[in-house]
Amino acid sequence: MTATVTAAIDEYLDSVESGNSAAVARSALREWANWLAAKRDVTALDDVAVIDCRRYARHLKRRTRDDDLKASTANTYYAYVRAFLGFCEADELIERNPAAVSRAQSQLPEDPGDADRQFWSEHDRNAILRFMDRRVERALDGETDVSRERAYRDRALVRLLALSGVRGAEVFRDPADDRRDGVTWEDVDVDGGAIRVFGKSREYEYAQLPQRAAEALERYRTVAEPPTPEFPVFPTDHAPSKYSAAREQLGEQGYDDHRVEQILDANPIDEVVQEYEVVVPAISTRGARGLMERLCDQAGLDIDGEYLKPHGARRGLGHQLYSEGHAELAQSALRHASISTTHESYSNIRASETAERVDDVLDE
Incomplete structure (x- = not known):
C-alpha cells in the first residue's frame, strides 16, 4: 500500500530527536504537506515529483518577496523537506529524493543575510x-x-x-x-x-x-x-471581491439568484455589506x-x-x-x-x- 505524505512525515518525526528543532520541522513539514495537497493535488508519497519541489521552492521565494519569510527561513523550510525526503529514500519508500535535484533547488531565494x-x-x-x-x-x-x-x-x-x-x-x-x-x-x-x-x-x-x-x-x-x-x-477595497462575497453569502442566507441580483442592482455594495452582514475578504x-x-x-x-x-x-x-x-x-x-x-x-x-x-x- 502506498504511503501518504502525512503518514511518512509522522514516521520521520518519530525518528527525530525531540526539542525546538523537531517542533519547527513538524510545523514546516505539515505546512508543506498541506501545500502539496491544496496546490499540487499530491497526497501520496511516491507521487511527489521534482516539479512539485521546484514549485514549492518558487512558492517560498514568492513569500520572501511578500516579506512573509526571511530568505534564510525559506531555505531552512526547504531543507526540512529535503531531509525528510532523504529519510524516505533511505527507508526505500521512494526511489530518489526529488528535493535534492538541482533544478528544484535552483528556485530557492538567495540568502544575502539581514544586513x-x-x-x-x-x-x-x-x-x-x-x-x-x-x-x-x-x-x-x-x-x-x-x-x-x-x-x-x-x-x-x-x-x-x-x-x-x-x-x-x-x-x-x-x-x-x-x-x-x-x-x-x-x-x-x-x-x-x-x-x-x-x-x-x-x-x-x-x-x-x-x-x-x-x-x-x-x-x-x-x-x-x-x-x-x-x-x-x-x-479589501476590491469591488469584484465584495460583490463575489455578497452573492455567495446572500445565497447562503436563502435568497435566490434573481433576488440577489435585485439587491445588488438597487443598492451600493457597501450598503449591502452592512445591511446583510456580508463578510468581505x-x-x-x-x-x-x-x-x-x-x-x-x-x-x-x-x-x-x-x-x-x-x-x-x-x-x-x-x-x-x-x-x-x-x-x-x-x-x-x-x-x-x-x-x-x-x-x-x-x-x-x-x-x-x-x-x-x-x-x-x-x-x-
Missing part, C-alpha cells in the same frame, strides 16, 4: 505616524478626497504595524495560504491591550497592542461600524504593501528609493528596543521563542556596542 533588510527608523516611524494623524484631521475637515472611514482605517493600519510588532502576513490576507485570512474584529482586545494573530508558528498567538494602536483601532471601529465581529479589521499582503507605498509617496517619505514596507516596522521596533537596552522587552514584543533569537536578530547592534567598548579600553 540590507529594511527597518523603520525612529525618525521615519514618527514621520509616517504624524502624517497619518494629519490625514485624519484633513478628512474630518473635508480638505481631502479621502473618506473619513478610509483615513481612520489607514491610520489604524499604520499604527498597528508601527507599534505592535506584528508581521504583515499575520494581520492581512495571504492568497497563497488559506489559513491566513486576516485579523477580524473579534481578534481585537482593546481593553486587554492584545490582538490575536495566526503566528509564524502556525498557531494562534496574542501580540501586544500598545495604547496608541488600540486607540486608533477603537476610533476606526466606531466610524466603520463593522456589521459583525467576524468582519475583517482591514477589509481582508486586504491582501500585496494590497497592504501597495497602500504603504502610496502613503509614503503622499507623505514625501523616501527611504533609499524605497517605501516603508510592512515587515520593516517590526524590525524597526525590535531594533529600537534592543539598542536601548531592552532585549527582553524586544523578545516579548516580537514574540521570539527565546532570547537567543532576539540576540541573533540584532547581532549587528551587539557587535557595534562591543566595538565601542573595545575602543574605550584600547584608548585608556
